Structure formats: C-alpha cells, structure tokens
Amino acid sequence: MSLHYVAEIREIAGIYLGKPDQRIGPHVARRLGAVRARVDAGIADLQQVRRRIDEFENTHAAELALHGDADLGSADPRSRAVGP
Numbered sequence: 001m002s003l004h005y006v007a008e009i010r011e012i013a014g015i016y017l018g019k020p021d022q023r024i025g026p027h028v029a030r031r032l033g034a035v036r037a038r039v040d041a042g043i044a045d046l047q048q049v050r051r052r053i054d055e056f057e058n059t060h061a062a063e064l065a066l067h068g069d070a071d072l073g074s075a076d077p078r079s080r081a082v083g084p
Contacts, residue, residue: 008035 008031016024057064 005035 012024012027012031015022015027
C-alpha cells in the first residue's frame, strides 16, 4: 500500500475521530472519487502501453517470428559494423 493511501486513510480517520459531529460519508465519497480518477488514469496509461506493444508486434511480426532473413536488429544502426 502506498504512503499516499495511508495518508488518506489517516485523514479520514482523523476527521471521523476528531469531529464526531460531522458526517464522514461526504469525506469518504470525495476520497473514493479521487482514487477512482487515479485508477482510471492508470488504466488509460496501461491501455496505451498495450496499444504500443500491439503496434510493435504487428509491425515487426516477421522479425519476432524469425521468418526467413528477417532480423529485428537489422534496422538498428548499432548493429552495423563500424568501418576503419
């Protein structure tokens, strides 16, 4: 559990214990909304990474499957021999 989540839990607990006359529901609802937004952003980031992986696999299918003379490193300038 990240320290950020621990801090959020402590804050909610502090409100709950320190201000018993206040309803805790609205505080929890705000926190849940913030956490949901962070989770949604993380999911969007991961989906973008997955799309990039899919694009790479589709673009380099032959090299990844090692068909014929296809070589994933052939387009890499570091793979070329350096002359004198």
